Amino acid sequence: MEYVIEMLDIRKEFPGIVANDQVTLQVKKGEIHALLGENGAGKSTLMNVLFGLYQPEKGEIRVNGQPAHITSPTIANKLGIGMVHQHFMLVDTFTVTENIILGKEPKSGISIDIKKAEQEVQEISKRYGLAVNPSAKIADISVGMQQRVEILKTLYRGAEILIFDEPTAVLTPQEIKELSQIMKNLIKEGKSIILITHKLKEIMEICDRVTVIRKGRGIGTVDVADTTTNELANLMVGREVVFTTNKGKANPTENVLEIHGLEVKDSRGIDAVKELDLTVKSGEIVGIAGVDGNGQTELIEAITGLRRAESGSVKLNGKEITNMKPRKIIESGVGHIPQDRHKHGLVLDFPIGENMVLQSYYQHPYSKNGVLNFKEIYKKAKLLIDEFDVRTPSEYTHARALSGGNQQKAIIGREVDRDPDLLIAAQPTRGLDVGAIEFIHKRLIEQRDSGKAVLLISFELEEILNVSDRIAVIFEGKIVAIVDADKTSEQELGLLMAGSALSEVREDTHV
Template sequence: MDYVIEMLNIRKEFPGIIANDNITLQLKKGEIHALLGENGAGKSTLMNVLFGLYQPEKGEIRVKGKPVKITNPNIANDLGIGMVHQHFMLVEKFTVTENIILGKEPKSSGSIDIKKAEKQVREISERYNLSVDPRAKISDISVGMQQRVEILKTLYRGADIIIFDEPTAVLTPQEITELIQIMKALIKEGKSIILITHKLKEIMEVCDRVTVIRKGKGIDTLNVKDTNPTELANLMVGREVVFKTEKRDATPKENVLEINNLVVKDSRGVQAVKGLDLQVRGGEIVGIAGVDGNGQTELIEAITGLRKSESGSIKLNDKEIRTFKPRKITESGLGHIPEDRHKHGLVLDFPIGENMALQTYYQKPFSKKGVLSFKEIYKKAKQLITEFDVRTPSEYTLARSLSGGNQQKAIIGREVDRDPDLLIAAQPTRGLDVGAIEFIHKRLIEQRDKGKAVLLISFELDEILNVSDRIAVIYEGKIVDIVDPKKTSEQELGLLMAGSKRTGEGETSNV
């Protein structure tokens, strides 16, 4: 069998942890091969070994049958290996073209030939149907477009083996569909792809084979056509996984959150939330469904005090909080799982124990007369780490070192432990595996069953339909409809999210 990549018995260690324990992965020419595993299973580590960012302690890498030593990414590039990273490696102030050619600039008379570069970028993007404006600034384009720039970077460098690291974690459903088409087009052009993921639906749709790893060990390699999502989930987690979250019917009480005629502007001064009305009662989960960019972020920031709203009313337990500072809002009974855990959820270079005290460090027993008691902070953190199954070497480990799922569990532990009346969960399972998703959904439902109000904002329609008791659809800054998850479908929600409105039972028409 001809393999374009062979990673044979790779072992990679970090202090106190074996990230890859004798894993073997073999990629055939012209296939999309999934690398499946939970957060922290060792998937990204294995691919960082292949891309030259890490050196293995043991094992051999072969490219097209020849043993190679990949000591840095430039060698990987020279061997035709490109990597599209989960957290994009782009310079925001540079244009699309400047980012793509960085480090491999075409020169003319000693200076960079930007016109030639733009022409090359345009030609590659047309060839692979990756329409991107070569002159656009990275800071001005969507996340989906930024990912296309990352793909173009690898193609510009001549990659014929492309590693995609969790490529759909930050994409909307429409962008995911487009990315799948792009991958299929790359395979037709003779490329080979390794797809790091834990999304079983995508594996079933686009991959030829799948290698499952669990806790750093290779479990199995299967043909996708011979397996199913249930088998893959069980192999990945090592136990039976429940996909459908079991929950009893909601018994809602009085309103905990009342929003009336709210107007919020975005960073450019344009109205993003336009006279929005919404109520969330104690004992229910209200899901907000919508395509990214329809005012969700601005709405969350207005409720949590991170963004000043222009007008309207936000009441929490009948108290007007619209003009309150963030700390006063949290003290009024609000918990917030932010949509970007790295930017707004954690201080990555603080130990995870200190991160778990970010909302309470100034209160007793964690602080006395302005002096922090680290003994109390770490004692509490240890308790929450156990209770919320945060997998970390210790409470002193830097937050940065934890996998996405464990970072998210730490944030949820911190927020839920304060027993808030309203819990805002924004993209709470973004980039997480089925085991972590199952855990988080159970916790949200537990809060609901304690009589708390939960506002869930998610781009994952499966999640919205599975967890919500009512679904509010947001479009262009307004709630356009509220539907019952038991009586709607992904198709109807998709139409409402695109601006159609219901005319009768299950029918929609354009707004």
């Protein structure tokens, strides 16, 4: 059997951790090969070894049957290997073309031939169905477009084997469909793709084979046609995974969050939230469904005091909290799982133990007369790490070193432990594997069942339908419909999210 890539018995160690323990991956020419595993299983590490960012302690790599010693991304590029990173490597102030050619610029004399470069970019983008505006600045284009630029960067450098690292983690459902088509086009052109993911649905839809890694060890490779999502989930986490969220009927009582006539501007001074009304009661989960960019971020920031409301009212348990300082709002009884865990959820260069008390470090017993009591801080952190199954070498490990799923569990542990009356969960499972998603959904439902109010904001319709009791649909900064989760569908929500009126939708679909 001829393989384009063979990684044989790869071992990669970091201080105190064996990230890859004798892992084997063999990729055939012209296939989409998934690399599946939980957060922190060692998928990205293995691909960083293939791309030359890390050097393995043991094992052999072969490219097109020939042994290869890949010591840098430059050598990987020369061997026809390109990588589309999860966190894009783009310069915001440069144009699309400037980013694509960076480091490999066509010259006209001593200056860069930008016209020739733009022409080449147009040709490649046309060939692979990757429409972009070559002269647009990166700062001005969508996340989906930025990803296209990353793909074009690899193709411009002649990549025959493309590694995609969690490519759909930050995309809208529409952009995910477009990316699937792009991958199929690349395969038709004779390329081979390695897809790092933990999204089982995507694997079943577009992949040919899948190699599973669990806790750094290779579990095996299976043909997608011969397996099921349940079997893959079991291989990935080593136990039965429940996909549907088991929850009893909600028993909502008094209003916890009341929003009336809320108006909020975005960073450019444009109206992002317009005359918005919303109520969340204790003992219920209200999900907000909407396409990204319809005011969700500004709404959360206004509730939590991170952005000023122009007008309107936000009340918690009947008390006005509009435009109060974030600390006062938190002390009033609001918990916040932010949508960007790196920017707003953690201090990445602090130990995970200190991150666990970011909301309460100034209170007893963690502080006295302005002096931190680290013994109490780390004692508390240890308890939360155990209770919320945060997998970390120790409570002294820096937050940056944890996988995304474990970073998220740490944030949820911190927020839930404070026992807030209102828990705001924004994109709580973005980029997480099925095991971590199952865990987080259970915790949100536990909050609801203990009489708390939960406001869930997610771009995953499946999550919104599974976890919410009521669903508020947001479109262009307004709540355009509120429906019961058990009386709606993905199709209906999709139409409402595009701006259709509920009466029209129900008339057309006879719901």
